[in-house]
Amino acid sequence: MVIFSFESGIPACFSCDGQSRLSISDRHYKDGASSLQWEYGEASFITLKQPIGYRPFQEGAKNQARDSFAVWIYNPAPHGGKLAFEFGRGGQTVDCSFEFELNFRGWRAAWVAYERDMGGTPHPDMDTLTLRMPKGAEPGTLFIDQLMLNTPIDPRFHTRDFQVPFVNTGADVSANAHWLALYAFEQLKPLRAVPVAVTSEQSVAHARMNERFEALFYEKSAVTVTQEDVESLRRRFAEYGIVRSGDSIMGRPVELPFFDHYPQPLKEELKSLSSGVQLSEITRFLMKTAVIFRSSEREEQQAELQAMFLDALDHLDDQGWTYGSSQGTVHHFGYNFRDYYPAVFLMRDVLKAAGRLERTQRTMRWYSGAGRIHTPLAEVEGNIDIFNTTLHGMIASLLIMDETAEKVRELEAFRDWLSQSLLPAPGLRAAYKIDGSAYHHVNHYPAYAVGGFQGVTPVMYVLSGTPYRVGEQAHETIRKALLAMRLYSNKREWLLSLAARHPTGKWALDPEPFGFLAQSGTSDGTGAIDEEAAAAYLRLLGPDERTEAARRFEEAGIVPEPDPSGHWTMNYAALAIHRRGSWLAGMRGHSRYLWANETYVNANLYGRYITHGHLQIMSQGEPVNNEDSGYHHDGWDWNRWPGTTTVHKPIAELRSDVRNVDTFSGFEEMLLSDETYAGGLHLENRNGMFAMKLHEHPKYEGSHRARKSAFFFDDRIVCLGTGIENDNGACPTETTLFQNHLTAPDHPIWVNSTEPIAVFGYFQRIQLTKPAWIVDNKRNGYYVAAGQTLSISKETQHSKHQATDADTYGDFAAAWLEHGTAPKDGSYEYAILVGADRERMLAFYKHMQAPETAAYRVLRQDRAAHVVRDAESRTTAYALFEADDPIDTGHLVAVDNPSMVMIREDGDRLIISAVNPDLRLYAGIEADQYDEHGVRKEVSVYSRKWVHRASMAHTMRITLKGQWMKQAAADGFSVIAGEAGNTVIELTCKDAMPREFALVKAAMN
Structure with a gap:
């Protein structure tokens, strides 16, 4: 692979026609300190004699990258015409080609895939590149740098723009379209007509929105400007090397942090050679400079700050960070550009006076993708990346417009687009679901959702109380999603089963979106404060976190909410949430719709089992958190997530084999099951259950299956398993009760004894001829039914870092049930008493020995059904894994769907909740998920x-x-007299949402 950086003169393989002149210039460059200067005339050309190195893409290849051409071009002045790039053999045959528009000034890049993007048919023997100016071109100069004849590039990343509008057009509808479809967004035509005039109400709204938006980023009274502030900015600016020469500007290249198009062996060399400034660094500089400028009261400081700001802004424009330019790729660029928007908004008056406002507004519009507001509403899909990184840029690019009727049209289109984006999305589309799930990467994903909330709730606040406020249903949808986050988090950190590729245990919600949501008012617009959101905000704040919003809420008489208590179902996340007091228990699974794990080549390498029925209890710490509740990364046995049933592999065998399986994805692993049954159910939002058919993907252990359930009654959790099987005769199969970090080796646990086990280096395996009880080091008790093999340890564990593969170790207590190797029809039964000490657990154990005092009874536990009766709540809960299987247990005779049902007896009433957890996104099987032998593929x-x-x-x-008979009417719910004196209930089900209803005993004739 050859990269021409032109640091050592003109390569011998370059030549030009007689009207042209080639030289090396230090006036403009994209790496090093020089570029190739081409002084051309009409129909001039450059010929590069060098084997191109192109190789056709091989279907089924492990790496999906496509051979591509890449180049940077600097044009001192825009003009008509197109520069042709022709690739051929021997200078005689042109096999493929493309054209590059020259209607720009500054740097522009092109990434062009040979097979997909160029005209003609590329040939492996191509050995000549010709750059040809069009006929009729006026004499001029171009600068060329960082020319790569052939480099493999991820096919998702090439980005079209005004220079190469034909590149990767499929990206406009891809998973990365929100980054890459800037050109397509700019082509959209407004759906609304321009109104006749700006009304007084709208003008007042614009002023209020400007004031609120500015206040998100700047409060003058909060900034004290010192001379060191100015000197610090002066030093930073000097590092950029920005200088003016006549009407041109020069400086260090401004780059994104990724070098995806560079051949792997040359990445570090080129990073060093480029000596570039990171885009995020220079946009942070702009933001800091804007704040100091606005706060300074000294004219000489303001003059210097203004000059630095404008020079940096002009340099960005010259570097290609401008309207219509995509820099080769802009995938994931939003994180690096988001400081740009508030910085230029704060300097809008300066920019207008300097004649830069219109140019800047167009740049803001382009990179924020604001043209997307004109997408037909039926095609709009929400996206957390956009809410997080560019939504503020979108609204800023509209607020910064002159006070015209066109601005009204754009703001109304923005309101309609945003409202549509926030509505409950169908299927697995982003961003928010009917059950409160927040979607990214085709699953519920809190690590991304928190950024989305940080982006969208301030914008809702800016729009609130104006004609541009979001619609009521949109407001209510994001409200539900945000309030759900404080249910599956405790206090701020969320459940580890929701960690996706970030199993650090440290990711946490941000209270501030709750404050902005509360200040956005009620969903229907009638209340100035959302009191529930405000109360949640006050609870989530730490004792030393006192904000202006908190003071406002307190003055309105709002007090912090108590810790949430109840049970919630989020089946678009295959998640059950159970809370009492300050503790949270959550259980999660996966299905043929919802992936089991997200693993990258440098993240979550051992997280294969993280949703195999993971049951976590978060109850310890001040505030409650993952670490104090038992999780600790170093030394963690990745085979033993609490609640899971797994094949216990040696660490080397557990490591994921991450592949690039197709052109829709990168190097990542997101394995699906073939089972539809995974999810939960709640009854009266107090108690609930979770169940799943576990079937591991054949990539690793395709014979591994289990049917798992957990029933949540107040502080009691009953866990059952059946049908545990696989054909792995080398590694044992286990169900983990707990794995808890020991902050001190002598921290005790109790096992069938009034005396604690404080000794370290402890291991015991017990064949249970009678039930056993345990109290772990986190105040959770475990009742383990007889007839099982129980293992308990307190020892140092050796493991691997989830991202770096480095060796780790730590001290842990753990307990698990052994199912042996290659089990057939294995099972388990245990119960958890949350918040138990030795005395409570011993009393629970004794009560379980007699049917009349037992807290629960297992009425059925086989392949088809798990049925549990809770004595205290008079509730019977059913996990029904098969359709039309005879049940005849308790009040229930039969159900015609694989389902979950809970029935509570209340005098002459039955309170019933039911769900089929199948999301029903497609029927049957997908043939392309199976190979010629009928085995599922990745x-x-x-x-x-x-x-x-x-x-x-x-x-x-x-x-x-x-x-x-039914107590109250409801849509999709009917009661029919059945045979043999039975009653048949018909429920319409959708979105795996639980249906709850009450029945009363029918009067006898």
Whole structure:
């Protein structure tokens, strides 16, 4: 692979026509300190004699990268015409080519894939590149740098722009379209007509929105300007090397932090050679300079700061960070550019006076993708990346416009687009679901959701109380999603099963979006403060976090909410949430729709089992957190997530084999099951259950199966498993009760004894001829039924770092049930008493020995059904894994769907909740997920067409013993007299949402 950086003169393989002149110049460069200067005339050309190195893409290759051409061009002045790039053999045959528009000034880049993007048919023997100016071109000069004849580039990343509008047009509808479709967004035509005039109400709204938006980033009274502030900015500016020469500007290149198009062996060399300034660094400089400028009261300081700001802004424009330019790629650029928007907004008056405002507004519009507001509403899809990184840029690019009727049209289009983006999305589309899930990467993803909330709630606040406020349903949808985050987090850190590729245990919610949501008012617009959101905000703040919003809420008489208590179901996340007091228990699974794990080549390498029925209890710490509740990264046995049933592999075998499986994805692993049954159910939002059919993907252990359930009643959790099987005869299969970090080796646990086990280096395996009890070091008790093999340890564990593969170790207490190697029809039963000490656990154990005092009874536990009766709540809960299987247990005779049902007896009433957890996004099987032997292949979830389909409605029939009638009417719910004195309930189900209803005993004739 050859890269021409022109640091050592003109390469011998370059030549030009007689009207041209080639030289090396230090006036403009993209790496090193020089570039190739081409002084051309009409129809001039450069010939490069060098084997191109192109190789056709091989279907099924492990790496999906496509051979591509890449180059940077500097044009001192825009003019008409196109520069042709022709690739051929021997200078005689042109095999493929493309054209590059020259209507720009400054630097522009092109990344062009040979097979997909160029005209003609590329040939492996190509050995000549010709750059040809069009006929009729006036004499002029171009500068060329960082020319790569051939480099493999991820096919998702090439980005089209005004110079190469034909590149990677498929990216406009890809998973990365929100970054890469800037050109397509700019082509959209407004759906609304320009109004006749700006009304007084709108003008007042614009002023209020400007004031609120500015206050998000700047408060003059909070900034004290010192001379050191100015000197610090002066030093930073000097590092950029920005100088003016006549009407041109020069300085260090401004780059994104990724070098995806460079051949791997040359990446570090080129990073060093480029000596570039990171885009994020220079935009942070702009933001800091804007704040200091606005706060300074000294004219000489303001003059210097203004000059530095304008020079840096002009340099960015010259470097190609300007309207219509995509820099070769802009994938994930939003994180590096987001300081640009508030910086230029704060300097809008300066920019207008300096004649830079219109240019800057166009740049803001381009890079924020603000043209997307004109997308037909039926095609709008929310995106957390956009809410997080460019939403502020979108609204800033509109607020910065002159006070015209066109501005009104754009702001109304923005309101409609944002409102549509926030509505509950069908299928697995982003961003928010009917159950409160927040979607990114085709799953519920809090690590991204928190940034989305940080982006969208301030904008909702800016728009609130104006004609541009978001719609009521949109407001209510994001409200539900944000309030849900404080349910699956405790106090701020969320459950580890929701960690995706970030199993650090440290990721946490941000209270500030709750404050902005509260200040945005009620969903219907009638209240100035959302009191529930405000109360949540006050609870989530730390004792030393006192904000202006908190003071306002307190003055309105709002007090912090108590810790949430109840049970919630989020089946678009395959998640059950159970809370009492200050503790949280959560259980999560996966299915054929929802991936089991997200793993990258440098993240979550051992997280294969993280959703295999992971049951975590977060109850310890001040505030409650993952570390104090038992999780500790160093030394963690990645085989033993609490609650999971796994094949316990040696660490080397557990490491993921991350692949690039198709052009829809990068190097990542997001494995799917083939089972549809995974999710939860709640009853009266107090108690609930979770169940799943576990089937591991054949990439690793395709024979591994289990049917798992957990039933949550107040502080009691009953866990059952059946059908545990696999054909791995080398590694044991286990169900983990707990794995807890020991902050001190002598921290005790209790096992069937009034005496604690404080000794370290402890291991015991017990064949249970009678039930056993345990209290772990985190105040959780475990009742383990007889007939099982229980292992307990307190020892130092050796493991691997989830991202770097470095060796780690730590001290842990753990307990697990052994199912042996290659189990057939294995099972387990245990119960957890949350917040138990030795005395409580011993009393629970004794009560379990007699049917009349037992806290619960297992009424059925087989392949088809798990049924548990809780004595205190008079509730019977059913995990029904098969359709139409005879049940005849308790009040329930039969159900015609694989389902979950909970029934509570309340005098002459039955309170019933039911769900089919199948999201029903498609029926049958997908043939392309299977190879010629009928074995499931690894596929990218991004390649699945059903991802965007809505859940299909279906009818569930529940047959109950006796005669019952409905207490209240409800849509999609009917009661039918059945045979043999039974009652049949018909429920319309959709989106795996639980349906709850009450029945009363029918009067007998």
